[in-house]
Amino acid sequence: MEYNHRSLEKKWQQFWAENGTFRPAETTDKPKYYVLDMFPYPSGAGLHVGHPLGYIASDIFARYKRLKGFNVLHPMGYDSFGLPAEQYAIQTGQHPSVTTEVNIKRYREQLDNIGFSYDWSREVRTSEPDYYKWTQWIFMQLFHAWYNKEADKSESIDSLTNRFETSGSEGIYAVCDEDVLTFTATEWNSFSVEEQQRELLKYRLAYLRESTVNWCAALGTVLANDEVINGVSERGGYPVEQKKMMQWSMRITAYADRLLRGLDTVDWPEPLVEMQRNWIGKSVGASVKFLLPQLNDIEVFTTRVDTIFGVSFIVLAPEHELVDALTTDKQRVEIEGYKEKTAKKSELDRMADTKTVSGAFTGSYAKHPLTGADVPIWIADYVLAGYGTGAVMAVPSGDQRDYVFAKHFNLPIIPISDAQNIEEDADPTKEGRYINSDFINGMTYEEAVPALIKRLEGLGLGKAKINYRMRDAIFGRQRYWGEPVPVFFKNGLPYLIDEKELPLLLPEVDKYLPTETGEPPLGRADGWKYQGKYEYELSTMPGWAGSSWYWFRYMDPTNDESFASKEAVDYWKAVDLYIGGSEHATGHLLYSRFWNKVLKDLGYHNEEEPFKKLINQGMIQGRSNFVYRVLDEEGKGTNVFVSYGLKDQYHTVPLHVDVNIVYNDVLDTEKFKAFRPDFVNAKFVLENGKYICGTEVEKMSKSKFNVVNPDDIIETYGADTLRLYEMFLGPLEQSKPWNTNGIEGVYKFLRKVWRLFHDAEGNLFISDDEPTKSEYKALHKIIKKVEEDIERFSFNTSVSAFMICVNELSDLKCNKRKILQDLIIVLEPYAPHITEELWALLGNEAGTISYAPYPVFRSEYLVESEFAYPVSVNGKMKMNLSLALDLDAKVVEEIILSNADVQRYLDGKIVKKVVFVRGKIINIVV
């Protein structure tokens, strides 16, 4: 029998599906292991060859863990709410659920073709009511919670109302809005229900507040900060403006520090951890008050309180609330003009234009908190209203922006350290000792900071403070295709619907566009009112809602009583291995950690972090192929195409050509003629009898004809080849262009494996004889190597090792059962179909290879006369050798005499052994 991947792979995929081979055990003594992929958004374009890279890696790991005796949970599902389906609905009128269903079906077919070991009985879809019921339920928990800073955790809002009722707002230490009221218990109890609710909203983790949002007019919705890239929307690239709106938000800032600390406890790639750290943006510093005689003092945030005696002016953001009051009549015109100018600048301009120095003087002065000196107050757009207090103390000698500003407007630049060099630029050094700095003169940085904080605190004019860059996450979207927010409005205030009424189903609408009055699409739903009279919230949840807890649902996907049973959550705990792209660093991965922590605080599970280990797979880019069309004298395209190497001899224009009709950069000229009608009569200028195409690495896209569908590869070479080849392509984390240049080698390897089991006629040919030493050696080398490789996610090197092993066994003409059976167990994670087939051919029960024990590597098979051990000479030389030889003294002398370096190092010691490789001495034992 020949290796027929087509029939063989279909057969086993069907077998696995019918037998539920990959369902984890319900009751077992085995340790658990949870391997998760970032679930995909099912887009209309289907999977391309880049998508499965991470899925293959996680599947290999999941299968490996099964062989290692773990009870493995390895599920898959769909993040099926999202913008593209809705945009498509707007254009075609097609209900998003219909498009989504079609796309999911296609995804499923493509995924099935690759032979993943998913437990499909646990599939989830975020757009299904029995799933989003629990997304809504979690929202309700967030609405019903507040963050108690004393306990450093979220608690039920009831604990807050209890305290309000008994002792008022006294002693409450919460993460909340800035404008919370101070009241006694008596006052609280005398508040109306509306007043109480209004106040509680300022504490809730999910809250409604007027805030500045990123409004994208083209998409008709607000966007979260991570959905805005360089001032335009991540999806579609439309302009985004700042707008004040009533919006649902999530108090993720309450968790800023825990999100930061948690990063030290997880095994994540360093770049990703760094990205989250930067996004959270913790700054340790101090807040300091500059005094104003009549008005509220100006509070500034600084990370360099030690430079406070170098302050020569104060800068407010143009939007700062005190600007109007501070502006003197004389400066009024100038300030108004500047404010207007800034308001006109878009976010994008303001970011792009960081070179020009601009600002205006308000005419007022504030008193320095320590010296009492008058400090002029300016406004400038380099100070951002949204960060810190929107005001900074300017220290030109220590901060480059302040320096440039001071030079431009002729303001004093005061040196504050004897180590500073401020001839050309500001010098932010912390070296040296302070000068011109009052009572900290002569101190070092380490001495000055605590001294200053102490002094400022004593005066009540400042304190140590920590600032975060991260903002609360906007939670509402003015769109149709998302989870409805389970909230209704009474007297303009939001209330949760009754939990028993979940899920709050997404209503039908006639069009997927905003209403005439500018309300979100849900405003079109006929008679959609709570208890027939109260308005529902009309915005829906953002895309990240459903994906922020989905790993829990896989643990117990059909539970109707809770998001997952206590037993399931206690058993599966957290995701042990999570594989996905780094593009989710500041979105999904941050929000998921946030919700996970909230659910933990509220007592639903015990895991502080949801994803223990995380791997980012690299992107697979497209590799476009080009043909070169010869142009005539008028510059018009002819029907003559010249091969890449000869194109410089002609006047040509490059054209994208479908990569599916190019093999190893050689064009199939017949298929090319059929590629487009006008190419029917194409003529070719060949080199060496071939048409060679040019190449370029670009993003995979339909318009560039460089999309490779995994189904096509599988049709030609099979799923096992695709799996092995995607791993063989290079390190998992690395981005790389797709090419099929080496796929033949992998396919050849699998056929070689097949042939090990068969004789020349294609009949099964297995011997039960005892294997030879070299056969054992080849086997145990691969057992050891693959185990090491998988544990450190170096899948590409495993593939090479397999090739070496099979070449060796093939050279040895090895057909011993004892060898081959173990070999295919080790190969199973990489190439499950062929191994399953061979496993059955050896007479084993079908399906059991997936749970066969991973062979134990035995070192005695590897040890020969070739030793590997470290040695040292004079306590200096330390080395590890792969090849060592004992020599008699005579030979040693000869070799040593010929090598001056070695002789120098011998230092009169007695030589016991000389190690040399290919005639070169590389070690001496004395």
Add this chain to the structure above:
RNA sequence: GCCUAGGUGGUGGAACUGGUAGACACGCAGGACUUAAAAUCCUGUUCCCGUUAAGGGAGUGCGGGUUCGAUUCCCGCCCUAGGUACCA
């Protein structure tokens, strides 16, 4: 600017804690089998010098350093990719 990752043959890439640089694969060249093709197998393939060979020299982005020994460690620079930015 800052942060992070990386730079190795014609190509993808190996070399895990400093110890034979270029494993493995592709491609290319030559050969065997075959009427022929496919398939399979064998040999060679970093570059330069050496007519062949024996042999010699250089070589992991560049320049230094530590070391008997550096792709690996240290210092300075250049380039590429990703992230981020008037964040005080």
